[in-house]
Amino acid sequence: MTTGDAFHVPLPDLAATERLAARLAPLLRRGDLLALEGDLGAGKTAFARALLRVLGVTGEVPSPTFTLLQSYETATFPVHHFDLYRLKIEIELDELGWHEALADGVTIVEWPTRAAGFLPEDRLELHFAMDDAATRHCAVKPKGAWQGRWENAR
Ligand SMILES: Nc1ncnc2c1ncn2[C@@H]1O[C@H](COP(=O)(O)OP(=O)(O)OP(=O)(O)O)[C@@H](O)[C@H]1O
Numbered sequence: 096m097t098t099g100d101a102f103h104v105p106l107p108d109l110a111a112t113e114r115l116a117a118r119l120a121p122l123l124r125r126g127d128l129l130a131l132e133g134d135l136g137a138g139k140t141a142f143a144r145a146l147l148r149v150l151g152v153t154g155e156v157p158s159p160t161f162t163l164l165q166s167y168e169t170a171t172f173p174v175h176h177f178d179l180y181r182l183k184i185e186i187e188l189d190e191l192g193w194h195e196a197l198a199d200g201v202t203i204v205e206w207p208t209r210a211a212g213f214l215p216e217d218r219l220e221l222h223f224a225m226d227d228a229a230t231r232h233c234a235v236k237p238k239g240a241w242q243g244r245w246e247n248a249r
């Protein structure tokens with residue numbers, strides 16, 4: 096279903112999250128940024144974990160809640176998984192290696208609005224949410240060059 100510029104995906108269970116990750120993974124290339132938005136518990140880390148699994152990461156995929164960043168090697172590019180919920184000031188992004196991460200591999204960011212001034216215009220936003228029935232869903236919102244890439248891939 097498409098409404099406006101968003102593409103809505105129901106995520107009734109973790110298997111649905113895994114299918115969304117499997118669909119997105121082949122589109123990714125070095126330099127990409129995925130912005131995972133949504134409230135606490137909406138399913139951001141579950142998606143990041145599913146994506147890393149599809150990309151071949153077999154070890155632990157802990158939430159970067161306290162470390163703010165976890166990095167992984169995959170066959171094709173490094174993946175940098177940020178959780179900026181606890182970011183206090185944007186200047187900390189430099190210390191975390193934000194700019195290097197963006198250039199170096201694929202970057203997945205939970206709580207991206209904490210780094211609003213540092214997000215590339217070309218990004219794929221995934222807005223996770225739970226409706227009243229506690230059923231999760233995701234609105235895919237491609238920005239900038241991602242609009243064309245997403246259209247081509249559908
Ligand atoms: N599609 C889904 N169906 C069922 N359960 C899910 C789904 N996605 C996530 N969950 C479960 O919901 C809980 C919270 O998910 P998750 O940790 O991914 O949230 P989050 O958005 O990363 O939250 P936070 O903002 O605290 O980091 C976990 O127990 C997870 O397994």
Ligand SMILES: [Mg+2]
Nearest residue numbers: 139140158205
């Ligand atoms: Mg999380």
